[in-house]
Ligand SMILES: NC(=O)C1=CN([C@@H]2O[C@H](COP(=O)(O)OP(=O)(O)OC[C@H]3O[C@@H](n4cnc5c(N)ncnc54)[C@H](O)[C@@H]3O)[C@@H](O)[C@H]2O)[C@@H](O)CC1
């Protein structure tokens with residue numbers, strides 16, 4: 021499991037560890053990890069040029085100490101001090117002892133890499149004009165961010181004005197929430213974690229990794245039969261929108277549940293595309309409702325909720341969802357749908373997806389899966405998972421229908437709603453990556469790649 025912690029959690033863990041270590045030891049661990057990441061990024065040290073942007077706090081201290089390590093490896097290191105009188109004194113002395121130079125930004129040589137040590141977890145969101153001006157001097161040079169891209173809100177992943185756009189972020193001790201949650205996560209680039217030995221409490225936000233998904237997936241045994249593996253019922257699509265039915269049945273029919281039952285208005289098309297489907301109402305272990313259901317979606321939702329089994333609620337059924345609906349429901353909106361559900365502008369949801377997914381989970385007392393580049397799964401008890409698989413090509417019509425069906429199959433197979441939603445998002449993204457191969461894809465290709473994504477988890 022990849023774990024992300026809040027600033028308060030990190031500070032408490034750092035304080036506890038610092039009491040057991042010699043002064044400055046933690047910063048040395050951080051700075052060495054940072055220096056080696058920069059060397060890796062440069063592909064070697066000798067003859068390269070690095071410019072450090074150094075703020076007033078320990079984040080700047082990390083950059084200065086790392087600069088000293090780099091300078092001893094033959095890197096030409098220059099440092100711009102954004103608050104010269106408050107720059108980390110020992111870090112500065114170390115840099116100067118290694119023949120690194122402090123320069124005014126207008127005198128700096130063109131570097132191969134800029135190191136962003138402006139602010140870390142002690143920063144307020146946004147960047148001050150002097151920091152912004154210093155960054156703009158070499159705006160086309162790749163940035164390695166120290167701990168976080170400066171300017172983002174560490175605990176929420178929200179932005180408030182200008183921020184650094186990093187190629188990579190080297191973070192210390194644990195991930196920060198902003199490194200998982202969009203929009204900030206999109207500013208972090210690739211994230212490298214340097215272990216500095218922190219003992220951390222339960223994470224504020226998690227991201228499932230392949231081994232976590234593998235452990236959650238159902239495993240058929242010799243005694244298994246189709247009913248014991250779970251039946252997923254699908255009430256999506258309509259005569260007018262048969263495609264949504266075909267695609268949600270394709271997701272539900274990924275093979276993780278024992279059987280798919282279709283009970284909607286597009287039976288002929290569903291059976292033509294997926295002859296293994298059973299048609300008509302009957303007992304199921306989870307329902308999927310909403311996609312392309314038009315006016316019938318609300319009725320399908322009511323009947324499905326009455327069964328008391330997990331219900332995946334998508335698309336047209338979302339606005340008909342009672343509030344609270346209860347913890348057997350899994351709501352799967354995109355930003356526009358969540359905005360309508362919470363009666364807020366869509367831009368507000370996009371600017372703060374983690375916050376809005378949590379608000380909706382609390383308001384509906386249900387698991388909420390908010391689709392996006394970094395899909396958020398929020399539990400009404402406050403837990404949240406953020407999905408890191410997928411490719412931009414996945415933003416294609418029908419992909420959400422496949423996801424709803426897949427999550428329904430996992431719930432029918434016995435996964436808790438929170439696990440079904442987060443494992444479903446992971447597999448959906450992994451299947452999209454396989455289907456894409458770096459190129460465009462159709463939603464049906466994502467569904468077709470699901471068995472391969474599952475197989476990949478079982479044979480590492
Ligand atoms: N505490 C520790 O033991 C360790 C801390 N480490 C580093 O220390 C960082 C935290 O250091 P600090 O607590 O000193 O805080 P920071 O260095 O993150 O920032 C605080 C300073 O930046 C200024 N500032 C705040 N917001 C700003 C903005 N928007 N624009 C410009 N300047 C702004 C403030 O005046 C303050 O002096 C971590 O992110 C990490 O990089 C690491 O060395 C690991 C060990």
Ligand SMILES: [K+]
Nearest residue numbers: 136139166170
């Ligand atoms: K930084």
